[in-house]
Amino acid sequence: MTGEIEFTPCxxxxxxQDFTKIYMLMQNGITVHFFTWSLLSLNGESMEDWRYLEQxxxxxxxxxxxxxxxxxxxxxxxxxxxxxxxxxxxxGIVIKRADGTYKHxxxxxxxxxxxxxxxxxxxxxxxxxxxxxxxxxxxLVLARNGKFxxxxxxxxxxxxxxxxxDLLSDAPRVNPPFDIGEPYVAVKTKMKAEVxxxxxxxNGVMRFPVFERVVG
Numbered sequence: 001m002t003g004e005i006e007f008t009p010c011x012x013x014x015x016x017q018d019f020t021k022i023y024m025l026m027q028n029g030i031t032v033h034f035f036t037w038s039l040l041s042l043n044g045e046s047m048e049d050w051r052y053l054e055q056x057x058x059x060x061x062x063x064x065x066x067x068x069x070x071x072x073x074x075x076x077x078x079x080x081x082x083x084x085x086x087x088x089x090x091x092g093i094v095i096k097r098a099d100g101t102y103k104h105x106x107x108x109x110x111x112x113x114x115x116x117x118x119x120x121x122x123x124x125x126x127x128x129x130x131x132x133x134x135x136x137x138x139x140l141v142l143a144r145n146g147k148f149x150x151x152x153x154x155x156x157x158x159x160x161x162x163x164x165x166d167l168l169s170d171a172p173r174v175n176p177p178f179d180i181g182e183p184y185v186a187v188k189t190k191m192k193a194e195v196x197x198x199x200x201x202x203n204g205v206m207r208f209p210v211f212e213r214v215v216g
Contacts, residue, residue, distance in 0.1 A: 036063060037072035040102060048102040074098075078113075086115050091198045116196040119206070120215050121149050123193055124177060125186040126168050136161040137168065140193055140211065141184050147204060148178040152195045155211035164214065167191060 125141035139153030
């Protein structure tokens, strides 16, 4: 492996339940480590009301220096930390209030700061819309340099849905250039879309592409 944090091999490893397959993946360098950053209970006592840094002090003393279970240190230089994460091509960072406590729902005390990448792609088709989107389209099928890059199905305003649907409906249909694993309508158009995304998979497909705007 590359030594970097890689989503696809990790997802494959975590989804594997067969012990023989697990062993084979481990032999190929795909091992699993458990990273700890919070301690919610200890010896039957709930610690959910403890302040975050107080939890971490106790947790650090419980985790050995070596092994598969690892302690996640914290930092306060958030801007520098985020720049380092971007330089390593990671997906971003998570920030918490140092004096916050554990919450069982989404909270402003715990936020993800995402490292979005941006790219301009050719629109080569669209998937059918469902439910509230049945009158428009589901997602845009995107390509770059003749290769499939993913499908963007979010980020559209109501006006953009109507406008893009009209442009796609007027475009001539062609044979689908790619197999994307689901039905779609392939069209010949000069439309380009700017999208943002996290990272790419091993075969060059963008993960979670989000539509930003039509270009040109």
